[in-house]
Amino acid sequence: MSKFYEVRKRDGAARIGILFLPGEKKQTPLMLRVESEEKLEVINAEDSNFKDLSSEETWNVPRGAVLLPEVHPLFTMVKDAPLFVDFFVLSFASNMHNSPKDFARRIIDARNMIPPDVALWVPAIATAENAALLFYMGVDIIDDTNAVIKGYQGIYQVEEGEIRLTELEELPCNCSVCASLSINELRGKDFKERALLLARHNTALLDKEVKKAKERIRAGNLREYVEMKVRSSAFLTAVLRIMDLDEDAYFELRTPIARRECIKANTMESLKRIEVKRFANRVLERYEPPTRRILLILPCSAKKPYSMSPSHTKFIDAIEDYRGHIHELILTSPLSVVPRELEIVYPAAFYDIPVTGYWDAEEREWVSSCLRAYLERNLRSYDTVVAHLSGAYKEICSGVTEDLGIEIVFTCENGEEATSKVALNRLKERIAELCGERKRLSGFEMKTSMIKAMADFQFGIGAGNELVAKKEGERIKITGRYPSYKLSLGGDVLARIVPEYGILSLTLKGARKIMNSLSSYMVQIGDFVPEGSILAPGVVNAGEQIRVNDEVVFVGEKAFGVGRAKMSGWEMVESRRGVAVQVRAVEEV
Ligand SMILES: [Zn+2]
Incomplete structure (x- = not known):
């Protein structure tokens, strides 16, 4: 439980928070300075040798060794305050450098062990090279211990690692230190002065990196930045790859369901992103194709949504007269298979890949496995499979269909x-x-199948049918221009597509209509009528499936409403501070 730390914004496991220190507020991710006053007040550890790091006698002490038992509740003593914990310190962090597996494990274990609404401080290891990765893993506080120590060791840090001062020909930086003197002047200083200047440069560089990473968290694209940053070091790249392989569960619980940002899938690690795996899983678990005789497999397009692209306009023209018989499935990397009805869902309309025509083995294997799983699950709904594919797309498709012994009609020659x-x-x-x-696909049928598929995808199979169901005499209407459709029943709006996030949002009437299907997305609140937002302490219980930006329904003794989740369901239950749900509509009951 936390009284003086509050998470304000999340981007995966990374957070922007406010740490309420005596007399002031500090934003996290935060870099503490080893010599600063604020640290001494916060730590209240007189025997810590942190504060003496600038003296020559202690500059080479083992890093992190000053610290306390594993994940120690350090912040228990603040003047005039009762006992509480606002942040935890992961001790002996520098030992983690022995193995990338350990590095990932120790930090994630620590984060899993402590409540979500307290900060985690991993001391003495932060560099401008690894800071973004630390924040990505869920670390909130770092410090400039390493920057200072490296200064005393004659090491000049850069964004992508470090260089011995003796090996540099010029200072590749414009900070106040580097701009004020030449490398020869710096080398000419006595040991202590040189060390302090180097430490100041290293600290300024780390400080700048913290600001850059924070900006990425605000924008919701820290992952892309981390994929870029880890490139400079085999160790950090290994940490990211190990986390992608072994720590799915940790990141799945923290990855938002949608965001406004496009996924830039420019590295081989992009294939392993939670959003990619989650989309592929949901196409298998939360999607039922409409009843059509023919499955037509098409290649993706650079422009999203696909049907707005020049290539898909041509494909649709070619099949226009028979589209009522056809179910369209788009083959793509890294999302693998995207049913036409889900093309505007996040992340199907929100990703970008470098197009070269070349697919590497891992990409082929991933897309093949997803296509195979889709066909195994849904093949019986079709009479015939047609593939209008060329190049690598065709090779992937013929590989899979041969494996499965399916006959397929290819409409592109090699x-x-x-x-x-x-x-x-x-x-x-x-x-x-x-x-x-001939059978054209009516606009109404196309729109209905899209809204139905999106509801299933978001809330689970069944939600879609419930949403578009009508009793005798009732009339379902879908208005608006593609893709901003609005579904209404008897004049009442039930749901609308929000293309900016690629999700479906419900009105109060829509939520009431599909209540049976919303149990996983329900937030139970106390006996109050919320206005604007529901704070975590007001949450009694929340569905485990809920992720940041999910559409949720909230129910309490006095209120019923709909809104957007601002934290995961488990986090709403475990947190004592912060906004849990942004309310969109509420009624008293
Ligand atoms: Zn500098």
């Missing part, structure tokens, strides 16, 4: 572009032959 006239004509002819009778 070496032919899917958008070429001849291939498009072939698609048109083959589709006409296979379908026989």
Whole structure:
């Protein structure tokens, strides 16, 4: 429980928070300075040799060794305050450098062991190179111990590592230290002065990195920054890869369901992102294809949503007259298979990949495995599978269908572009032959299947049918321009698509209509009527499936309403501070 720390914004496991120190507020991620006053007040550890690090006798003490037992509740003594814990210190952190597995494990174990609404301080190891990764893992507080020690060791730190001062020809930095003197002047200083100047540069560099990482957390794209940052070090790259392999559960609980930012899938690690795995799982677990005779597999497009792209406009033109018989599935990396109905869902309309035409083995394996799983689950709903694919897409698809012993109709010859006239004509002819009778897809059917699929995807299978169901005499209407559709029943709006986030949002009437399907997305609150937002202490219980930015329904003795989750369900239950739900609509009951 925390009284003086509050998380204000989350980006995966990374957070921006406010630490209420005596007399002032500090924002986290925070870099504490080894010589600062604030630290001494906070720590109240007279025997700590932190404060003496600037003296020559102690500069080479073992880093982190001053600290206390593993995950120690240090912050228990503040003037005039009762006992409480606002942040924890992970001690002997420098030992973690022996193994990337240990590094990942120790920090994540610590984070798992302590409540979500307290800060975690990992002392003495932060550098400008690793700070973003530390924050990504859930560390809130670092310090400049390492920067100072390195100064005393004659080491000049840079964003991507460190260089011995003796090896530098010029100072590659514009901080106040580096701008004020030349490398020769710096080398000419006596030991203590040189060490202090180097320490000041190293600290300024770390401080700048903290600000950069904070900006990334605010924007919701720290992951992209971390993928970029770890490149400079085999150790840090290994830490990220190990976490992607072994710590799914930890990051799944913390990764938002949607964001406004596009996923930049520029590295091999992007394939392993929670958003990618979650999307693939949900296509299998929370999606039912509409009843159509023919499955048509299409390649993705750079422009999202796909149906707005020039290539998909051509594909749709070619099949227009028979579209009522056809279910469209888009093959893509790294999201693997995207049913047409889900093309505007996050992250299907929110990712970008470098297009080279070359797919590496891991990418092929991942997309193949997802296509295989989709076909195994849904094949019986189709009479025929048609693939309008070329190049790597075609190779992947034929590999999978051969494995499964499925007959498939390919409409692109080898070496032919899917958008070429001849291939498009072939698609048109083959589709006409296979379908026989013309059947266009009505705008209403297309919109309904999209909203239904999105509701299932978001809340679980069943929600979609409940949402679009009507009794005799009732009339369902879908208005608005693609993709900003609005679903209403008898004049009352039930739900609308929010394209900025790729999610479906419910009105009070919509939520009441599908209450049976919302149990996993329900937040139980105390006996009050919330205004604006529901704070964590007001939450009695919350669905475990709830993630940041999920649509939720809240129910209490006095109120019923809908809103957007600002923390995960488990976090709402365990936290004592912070906004749990942003209320959109509420009614008294
Ligand atoms: Zn500098």
